Structure formats: C-alpha cells, structure tokens
Amino acid sequence: MRREILSAAAHRLELIADKIGHRYGDTAVLSDISFRLGAGEIVAVIGPSGCGKSTLLRFLGGLERPTEGAVFVEGDAPSGSLNPITYVFQDFALLPWRTAAGNIALVLEDHKLSESERSAIVADVLARTKLTEFARAWPRQLSGGMKQRVAIARALSVRPQIMLMDEPLSALDSQTRAFLMDDLVDLWQRERFSACYVTHNLAEAVRLGHRIVVLSGRPGTIREVISVDVPLEERAAHVNELSAIEQRLWALLRDEARDADRELIGD
C-alpha cells in the first residue's frame, strides 16, 4: 500500500494538522488533533456524532480557524490546479438555479479561461463522472446520487490535489452509496488525489481509507489510527479482513456512540 502511494507522490501537496484544538465558548469541541495527509492518500475520519469531525474538516480547508494549533500545507500544487484544496459537501451544495453544467461552470468562471477551455473542462468532467447526458438537467430533476456526482464533477473540474469530503454519501440510500463508493475508487485510481474523508459509516471508512483516524467523543481527540493494508481496488475481494477491521472500529466506538446519542446537540 505504501508503494502505491509513494509512486504517485513526487513532491505534491500535503496537509498537516498540527495540535488542533477548538472550543465554542466553554465547550471544548476538539483537542490536540495532529496528523498528516500524505500525497495520494485517503484518510478516513470517524467518530461518534458531535465529536467535531465536520468542524475539523472546515479547519483543514481554511473555512474556519481553530482556537488552538494550525493547519499547514507542504509542497507545491501543479500550476494546472485551479483550487488545490476542494470540498465535497454532504448536502451537495448545488445552486438550484443552475443546470448541472452551469453548476460546474460556476467554479471556473472566476479563473482566466477562455469560453472554449471552460466548456471543454465541463464536458470532460461530466464525461468522467458519466453525466454527459444530464448536462442540461436542473438539480431538482436529479436523484441524490446524481446530485452528488455533479458535485464530484464540479470538484474535479478545478483539478484539486486534496479533496475534503464531508460525509459525501450520507444523504444517499444504501444502494446508491454502494455504486458511488465503487465510482470513487475508480476515480481515485485514475486521479490519485489525496482526501480527508469524514464519515460516520464504518463500512465507507474501511472501503475507502488508507488510514482511519478514530476520534473520541467530545472533546474529539485521536483515539487510534488504523492502517488498512489492502489496496483500494482489491478491497472488494477481501471482505473478511475488512469486516474484521470494521468490528474493531465498532468496538472502539460503541460506548462513545451511545453516550453521544444521549447528549444535547449544540454543535
């Protein structure tokens, strides 16, 4: 697995979380989170609800600032990368007044691209996510899975080095989720992006993560980091190994998940 990552690495962009801690008023949400997101690596972050997973992701991409610690980038993004650190959101965040193609064009319009370059990129990412025939569809006409495909196409269009994915499959039904997981594996094999993949779904974490960061309940701290040493494309064939890891993760999380369930929400 290591080799698989290193071959793609060269000196591409890496993301470093350095002793991140955060509090809202008196409530500590996160405490002492440090890890490194290597080039071409997918790090899954799991934890009980309310442990600050999504908050952590907002820090990683610079949408919010932590009260303690900092996030650093290392290395250089290639010049073709328009938005090196790019998010994929749980609720898709598509503009309802723009078509699928229009939503992708939106994030290209602020860059110096000619009309033809822009439409070429839009057509390319639509093709890569198998959406070409839906280019002119409104978001309301698309199923949840299709909407998230559009959002992924939009993310790809800016040639990201690092994808920050906030429960990207949680709003979808389980069949669609399985399809999209396979698609994500395919995509990763072609693009070799690195990703921080926040989820509460253990199966997704085990299927997509090279490493899995397990957070504790509030305040979220790193309880354990588990490496999954099966290449992504072979994981479908290693069901037993994966489910053993899933069992281990569940054993780690069970008590905290129960406590988190009984807490008042204030995130």
Added chain:
Amino acid sequence: MKRGMLIGSLSVTDLSAPGTAAPGTKEKTARRRPVPFRGGSFRHRPIVFAGPLLFIAIFVLWEVGSRSGFIDAKALPAPSEALAALGDLVETGMLWRHLGASLSRLVTGWTIGTACGIAVGLAIGLFALARASLSPLVSALFPIPKIALLPLFVIWFGIGEGSKVATIVFGTFFPTVIATYGGVDNVDRTLIRMGQSFGLSWRSIVRKIILPGALPAILSGARISASIGIVLLVAAEMIGAEYGLGAYVLMAGSLFALDQLIAGVAMLSVIGLCVAWLIGRAERHLLDYRT
C-alpha cells in the same frame, strides 16, 4: 370501493391467526368493513372558472338589484351606468390622459423605490455596519403613513410630478428593503460556504449565489410594493393633479358622480390585476428552475 378490495385480499382469519389465545374472538365481531377514509381536505386543486364566475355573478346580482329598485340608485349606481361613464371617458379620449398620467407616476415611482430598496436591502443583508445602523431606521420609518408626509413632499419636491412620484418612491422603498434583506438572510449558508471553498470572489458570490437566492423573496416583495404603489398613487393625486385616475376618482367623489367614481375605481383594479399578472410572468420566467 378500491380500498375495500385491497383489504379484501387479506382475510380476517389470517390476521387473527398469530394471536391464538385471543379470548372472545367470535365470528360475528370479525365483521369486515372498509377502513374509514380520513385523508382528503387541506389540499388545493386548480379550479379555473371559479374566479371569473364569482365576478360575473356579483355583477349580475348587482345589476338585477339596481334595476328592480332593491339597490337605491343614489347609494350605488348600476354596473351598466358605470360602464357608460367609462364609455364616455373612452369617447372623449380622457381615459388615456388619466391612465397615462397615473401609469407614468406609478412606473417611475415604483422603479426608483424598488431599485433603491433592493440596494439598501442588499447592503443590510451583507454588511454588519449597514444592518446595525439602517435596519432600526427602516423599522422606524416603515410604519409612517406616507400620505401624512405628502405636504412635506410638496414643499421639498414641488407641487408637480415630484411630490407624487416621491410619495410612491417612499411607499415602495421600505417593503422592498425588508423583503430583500429577509431574502438575503434566508440564502442557504452551505451554498455561500461552497462558493468560498472554491475561491469565488466576493462579487461572484453576491452576484451568482446571494442575489439569485434572494430573488424569490424580492419578487414577492415587488408584488406587495406594487399594490402599495397603487394605493399611494390615488393619495398623491389628491393634491394639485389635473390628470390621473386618482384625481378623476376624487373629483367624481366630490361631485357625487358615483357612476364615474365606480368607473375610476374599476380602472385602478384593472391596473392592479395587470401588475399582478406581469409579476407572475416575471416569476415564472426568472424562477423557471423551480417547477
């Protein structure tokens, strides 16, 4: 009938089978009947002819009442008389004079008021300082009846068109401000965060995310402000107006020419209907992504 048949495919004995020890289960208590229907109501379905039909019914009753003497002609003239008054207006060509004067005031005033209202509403929605300073001011000025300020406007803007347009400008400005910043506040935050995460410029976020997101609220504000504009038009034409539907109605009223009064009021209604229809068209065009 259909519901009864659906249940009919499950036999009652099947349902009661698992509870073998259920005491007192007799053949007679197991009478089969349809589940009472409790849905329905609270749903809208389009009934196209109801609106026009009610209008026609009212006019017919009114006309019949007037002709039979049930309605005193001094208290309320028959619709046919009002129609005749309207016919006179058309014949003498005065209708277009009055209508032209009123429409130009309404359109100018409403356009300026709405444009300024959207600008100020956006500022309140976007900038903390504008919100902190302007929104109390808007709340303080909105409830003032603009008609009460008409004498002031006459002094400030002259007795001619200025004061009339100013009344409509002020009347339409405040509801638009409130509708606009309410719309901006309601724009989905995740969309704005998405824009930021892709590095869109501030201008792009405002123009491509916030403005279209607030548009439904701005348009429903426009509906309200247009009606307020028509109300204020009549008030503004009370002072120093030679032409205009408001002036016509007021003159008819002071002469107790009730047929002309009804004719003028009907024209104001028609303007209101046309404006509502135009805004409906605009909504359908601008918000076509919704349906």
